[in-house]
Amino acid sequence: MEKEKFYITTPIYYASGNxxxxxxxxxxxADSLARWxxxxxxxxxxxxxxxxxxxxxxxxxxxAGLTPQAYCDNLVKNFYExxxxxxxxxxxxxxxxxxxxxxxxxxxxxxxxxxxxxYLSKYEGWYCTPCESFWTESQLKDGKCPDCGREVKKQEEExxxxxxxxxxxxxxxxxxxxxxxxxxxxxxNEMVSFIDQGxxxxxxxxxxxxWGVPVPFDTKHTVYVWIDALPNYISAxxxxxxxxxNFTKYWPADVHLMAKxxxxxxxxxxxxxxMALGLPLPNKIHAHGWLTQSGVKMGKxxxxxxxxxxxxxxxxxxxxxxxLLKNGPILGDAPYDNESFLKLINTELVNDLANLLSRTSxxxxxxxxxxxxxxxxxxxxxxxxxxxxxxxxTTEVSKHMQNLEPNNALNSxxxxxxxxxxxxxxxxxxxxxxxxxxLGDVLHNLYFVLHSVAVLMQAFTPQxxxxxxxxxxxxxxxxxxxxNEYNLKIFGNKVExxxxxxxxxxxxxxxxxxxxxxxxxxxxxxxxxxxxxxxxPNINFExxxxxxxxxxxxxxxxxxxxADKLLKFNVKIGAETRTIVSGVAKHYEPEYMVGKNVLVVxxxxxxxxxxxxxxxxxxxxxTNDDKxxxxxxxxxxITDGALVG
RNA sequence: CGCGGAGUGGAGCAGCUGGCAGCUCGUCGGGCUCAUAACCCGAAGGUCACGAGGUUCGAAUCCCGUCUCCGCAACCA
Numbered sequence: 001m002e003k004e005k006f007y008i009t010t011p012i013y014y015a016s017g018n019x020x021x022x023x024x025x026x027x028x029x030a031d032s033l034a035r036w037x038x039x040x041x042x043x044x045x046x047x048x049x050x051x052x053x054x055x056x057x058x059x060x061x062x063x064a065g066l067t068p069q070a071y072c073d074n075l076v077k078n079f080y081e082x083x084x085x086x087x088x089x090x091x092x093x094x095x096x097x098x099x100x101x102x103x104x105x106x107x108x109x110x111x112x113x114x115x116x117x118x119y120l121s122k123y124e125g126w127y128c129t130p131c132e133s134f135w136t137e138s139q140l141k142d143g144k145c146p147d148c149g150r151e152v153k154k155q156e157e158e159x160x161x162x163x164x165x166x167x168x169x170x171x172x173x174x175x176x177x178x179x180x181x182x183x184x185x186x187x188x189n190e191m192v193s194f195i196d197q198g199x200x201x202x203x204x205x206x207x208x209x210x211w212g213v214p215v216p217f218d219t220k221h222t223v224y225v226w227i228d229a230l231p232n233y234i235s236a237x238x239x240x241x242x243x244x245x246n247f248t249k250y251w252p253a254d255v256h257l258m259a260k261x262x263x264x265x266x267x268x269x270x271x272x273x274x275m276a277l278g279l280p281l282p283n284k285i286h287a288h289g290w291l292t293q294s295g296v297k298m299g300k301x302x303x304x305x306x307x308x309x310x311x312x313x314x315x316x317x318x319x320x321x322x323x324l325l326k327n328g329p330i331l332g333d334a335p336y337d338n339e340s341f342l343k344l345i346n347t348e349l350v351n352d353l354a355n356l357l358s359r360t361s362x363x364x365x366x367x368x369x370x371x372x373x374x375x376x377x378x379x380x381x382x383x384x385x386x387x388x389x390x391x392x393x394t395t396e397v398s399k400h401m402q403n404l405e406p407n408n409a410l411n412s413x414x415x416x417x418x419x420x421x422x423x424x425x426x427x428x429x430x431x432x433x434x435x436x437x438x439l440g441d442v443l444h445n446l447y448f449v450l451h452s453v454a455v456l457m458q459a460f461t462p463q464x465x466x467x468x469x470x471x472x473x474x475x476x477x478x479x480x481x482x483x484n485e486y487n488l489k490i491f492g493n494k495v496e497x498x499x500x501x502x503x504x505x506x507x508x509x510x511x512x513x514x515x516x517x518x519x520x521x522x523x524x525x526x527x528x529x530x531x532x533x534x535x536x537p538n539i540n541f542e543x544x545x546x547x548x549x550x551x552x553x554x555x556x557x558x559x560x561x562x563a564d565k566l567l568k569f570n571v572k573i574g575a576e577t578r579t580i581v582s583g584v585a586k587h588y589e590p591e592y593m594v595g596k597n598v599l600v601v602x603x604x605x606x607x608x609x610x611x612x613x614x615x616x617x618x619x620x621x622x623t624n625d626d627k628x629x630x631x632x633x634x635x636x637x638i639t640d641g642a643l644v645g
Numbered sequence: 646c647g648c649g650g651a652g653u654g655g656a657g658c659a660g661c662u663g664g665c666a667g668c669u670c671g672u673c674g675g676g677c678u679c680a681u682a683a684c685c686c687g688a689a690g691g692u693c694a695c696g697a698g699g700u701u702c703g704a705a706u707c708c709c710g711u712c713u714c715c716g717c718a719a720c721c722a
Contacts, residue, residue: 190649197648260716290716327657327669332650333715335657343670351683359680366679408659411668418684425685430678503681565721583721604722617722 005045006037007250011258011266012049012094012232015072016056019082021306021336022259022291025328028321029288029406030257031088036401036409036459039479045250047236048083049094050076051229053222058211068211072097085312086321087462094236096213096228104235105228106216108277109204111240112162112227113217117276120218123159123203160205160221167272168199174271174281182267183286183404184331187260191267202226202269230270234279253282255404259329263287286404289329291336306336306513314512315504318461319345325406325460338513342506349464352417353453354500356424357468360446361497363429372447373440374491383445386423387484389416390452394482397456406460413456420449445487447472447495452482464500471498548603549619549644550574551634557590560612568612569593571600574641578602581614587629599632599644 010030013023027048034046052072061071076095083090094101112118172195175181175188182188205221206212212222231239233256237247256266263285271281311320323341326348328334364370393416400409424446432439454468455477469477473493480486552571560566565583567590580600599619619632634642 186650193648292715332658340657340670347670350681355680355683357680359684361680363679414669421680421684422686424679425677428677428679497680499681501681503683560720581722585721601722609720609722614722 003041003043005250005254006034006042007045007253008034008037008047008255008257009233009253010048011262012051012096012229013079014054014056015050015052015075015079016054016060018075018078019308021308021311021324024082024086024308024320025291025324026257026259026288027083027088028086028324029328029330030255031086031090032321032325032406032460033255033257033401033404034089034091035462036397036406039459040398043249044091045237045246046090047092047094047233048088048090049092049232049236050079050096051225051232052076052095052097053209053212053228054225055209055211058209061211069097082308085309085317087317092236094232096232098235100238100241101232101235102213104240105213105223105231107240108231108273109160109213109223109227110216112273112276113160115276117163117166118160118204119163121159121161121201122156123161124154124156157207158221159203159207160215160218161201162204162226162273163276164199164202164269164272167275168195168268170275171195171268171271175267178281180284181281183284187263187267187287191264194264195268199268226265226269227273230265230273233270233282252280254284256282256285257404258285258287260287260289284404289331289333291324291329292333293336306338310513311341314509315342315345316463316501318464319349319501321461322349322410322464326410327407330405330407338510339506342504342509345501346504346506348414350501350503352414352421353464356417356420356446357450357471358497358499359424360443360450361471361495364443364447364495365497367433367436367439368443370495370497372491372493372495373436373444375444375488376437376441378437378441382423382426383441386419386445387448387487389419390449391483393452393456394479397459401459409456410460413453416449417453420446423449444491447490447493448487451490455479455482467498467500471496471500547601550600550602551638551640551642551644552578552598552600552602552616552618553640554593554596554598557593559585559590560609566609567593569618571598571616571618572640573600573602574639578615579613580616580618581609581612582618582620584620584629584631588631593631596631597633597638597640599634 008030010026013019030046030048034044038044050072052068057072058068061068064071066074072095080093096102096105109118172192175192182191204224204227205215206224207220207222209222209224212224213228215221215223233253234247234251237250238244239247239251256270258266266285266287274281308320319341323344327340327344361370364372393412396412397409400406400412423442427442429439429442432442450468451472451474454465454472454474456479457465457468458477465477469475472495474490476486550573552573554569555572555577556570558568560568560581565585566581567583567585567588569580569582571578571580578600601617601619604615604617621630621632
């Protein structure tokens with residue numbers, strides 16, 4: 001009989017920088033599902049990879065003085081390394097720069113073009129000549145190029161478009177008629193309402209971006225991300241290649257796993273492409289939440305992504321895996337902080353699990369010289385309650401994993417671990433020194449709990465599971481061993497007293513993570529930051545002289561209606577008083593600003609903002625991530641109207 | 646009237662196909678000594694954002710209204 005297949009994917013991560021703890025969530029999550037389904041005996045195919053094309057990658061490469069390909073090759077090594085450290089065991093790693101992928105993309109593009117789902121048209125945007133870049137209206141910064149700050153002009157670019165509009169309704173129908181397609185109700189609603197707003201055709205090529213897959217029949221174009229990145233899920237299986245065996249076998253995917261910011265691409269665009277190709281849609285798409293820090297998405301750009309390397313190195317891979325799977329954003333967002341991470345490891349992994357192994361193995365060594373005694377047939381109710389829970393655990397875990405909920409699976413496992421600790425309390429083995437048979441039974445049952453827990457935990461924390469099995473001298477780790485029959489059969493294994501994990505000193509570790517470790521990691525981060533620190537082109541003195549900056553005193557400050565970020569000021573500058581609007585409401589209460597001396601650019605052309613004419617600009621200092629922000633004020637009291645230069 | 650998500654004991658979350666409000670951490674009290682100051686038991690603590698709103702025998706759970714918070718969008722000289 002043919003084995004049931006299980007095809008699961010993570011997104012292909014963008015190769016423009018190193019990965020952070022958020023990426024680890026998705027990959028470890030997918031890995032646990034892959035491992036579990038393997039344990040169930042399924043023929044599993046687990047795909048991950050990297051998205052390596054596009055403008056951003058090309059820019060990064062240039063800055064690093066490398067060709068884009070070399071840049072990607074280097075970076076992807078880090079990706080491999082991270083997954084290796086985290087024990088993420090994928091079956092295939094796809095790179096969008098792989099020749100098989102490139103060919104597949106070209107064939108797909110051609111096919112869609114030939115059948116009329118891709119057509120040539122014009123794409124209108126803002127063009128920055130020096131940067132050779134197109135920007136959309138919303139990307140522009142102050143109406144200028146967000147990269148170099150120079151003027152942009154409206155320009156048309158020839159581009160290919162995918163007829164997304166043609167498939168919107170069909171995708172919607174599919175979503176509505178397949179309740180299991182999207183795991184979260186909220187995501188589903190959002191997608192449907194997005195479709196209801198009406199879909200535009202999708203621009204799927206660029207002439208301005210050189211680093212990409214050339215459009216096969218029109219090579220001045222490169223294929224834009226949608227048709228390049230998304231089809232990785234089928235190109236990796238050999239779709240449209242000479243060997244489609246994997247494709248036939250594994251497609252459609254059983255689970256596409258990702259974080260919620262790319263839900264729309266996977267739930268609307270990707271199905272539309274598949275429909276156009278006449279292919280079946282994936283069975284399930286799950287867009288999980290974000291790992292957040294006080295409500296902010298964790299990410300490289302915010303500089304707050306906790307370094308997975310540091311965490312793994314100091315606390316072990318499984319501590320990180322355990323945390324991500326148990327407390328991670330499996331459904332909605334989940335907050336991360338070091339203290340809760342350390343606490344979780346201490347209470348569940350150390351106090352509950354490791355300690356259970358420790359006390360059980362210690363008693364086996366003390367009373368039976370470490371040799372697991374045979375189970376007698378004198379089964380008490382209290383034994384049965386425990387072993388029933390254990391035997392039932394496989395079903396529980398299975399149910400949760402079917403629902404893509406490793407957090408709940410771990411919860412069920414932990415419950416049994418706690419029950420076992422209670423079992424020790426209730427049976428009080430230390431009072432049974434005289435009754436060797438009863439003592440033997442109790443310890444045997446505890447051994448069975450540990451065995452079963454270790455077997456199940458292979459899907460979540462493989463190293464820990466392995467260590468427990470080794471400590472138990474237990475070689476059979478099949479799921480089927482979690483049964484009363486197996487419990488009866490095992491004996492004689494020579495157990496050693498084992499300490500799985502050491503307790504963490506939480507205060508000390510927080511100190512380490514939040515102070516000491518930063519010294520080490522900051523080096524890299526800083527280099528990265530310096531690399532991205534952009535200076536504007538030099539100006540000469542005459543340019544500078546054009547500026548007029550003066551000291552002003554804020555007389556009044558108030559919020560601007562219908563604008564979250566704007567404050568309106570009346571600023572006294574010498575004899576005159578001006579109205580100036582600034583986007584600083586997030587940073588300052590209006591009352592606080594009143595009476596402050598500030599620096600004002602006074603010869604800036606007035607501009608209307610939200611209907612208010614703003615005559616000048618107040619100067620502020622801020623970091624890139626906007627985390628630090630202040631206004632600039634003279635070092636001591638000085639008469640307003642004073643010149644700055 | 647932009648789109649969407651969320652408001653549940655000190656913290657973090659679950660429950661939301663309606664039926665005595667649950668989990669982990671924390672706090673307080675007790676027990677045990679096999680174990681990594683770990684483990685076990687008990688207690689305190691919530692009018693489930695608000696509306697003496699609607700439906701119902703019964704609502705955290707469904708409906709209506711209000712407020713607040715968070716993303717995205719807009720604004721940010």
